[in-house]
Amino acid sequence: MGMTTDSVIHALIGGVLIGAAVSVLLLGSGRIAGISGLFGSLVTGRATPVALWFIVGLLAAPWLASFAGFWTRPDFLADPVWPKLVFAGLLVGIGTNIGTGCTSGHGICGIANLSPRSLTATLIFMGVAALVVALGFGGLA
Numbered sequence: 001m002g003m004t005t006d007s008v009i010h011a012l013i014g015g016v017l018i019g020a021a022v023s024v025l026l027l028g029s030g031r032i033a034g035i036s037g038l039f040g041s042l043v044t045g046r047a048t049p050v051a052l053w054f055i056v057g058l059l060a061a062p063w064l065a066s067f068a069g070f071w072t073r074p075d076f077l078a079d080p081v082w083p084k085l086v087f088a089g090l091l092v093g094i095g096t097n098i099g100t101g102c103t104s105g106h107g108i109c110g111i112a113n114l115s116p117r118s119l120t121a122t123l124i125f126m127g128v129a130a131l132v133v134a135l136g137f138g139g140l141a
Helices: 007-030 036-044 049-066 082-098 103-112 116-134
Strands: none
Touching: 007 049, 007 103, 036 049, 036 082, 036 103, 103 116
16 A cells, blocks of 8 residues: 555645644643643643643544544444553553653654654654564554
8 A cells, every 4th residue: 555645635634733733732731742641630630621622632533534524443442452452552651651751742742842852762662663563563453
């Protein structure tokens, strides 16, 4: 499967929307769009209204995209892989705690702020992800 004009346009639109969302969050609340930190503040009850709406927007995006005519993945809870997804999510949560941030915080916001720490963290995240896929552990099925 190669790149098509539609896939390039969709990627461009997605990138612009992500950039706009993290900019609004930073300008509106002074917070970096590190999803693990935002979700953590929600879990601990310290979420600001802006952080809460940011998380709601993340959860609502696939639903809204399906109404706009874009294909979205079927309900993953109906698939037998959801326990693996929960387990993977827990591992990611532990990793973000150890790495003091997630790919969104380091990869999108940190690199944009020219943070050497974020560049290093993102290179490690992506390197490990490539290794996992190369070793054949990338599939959930």
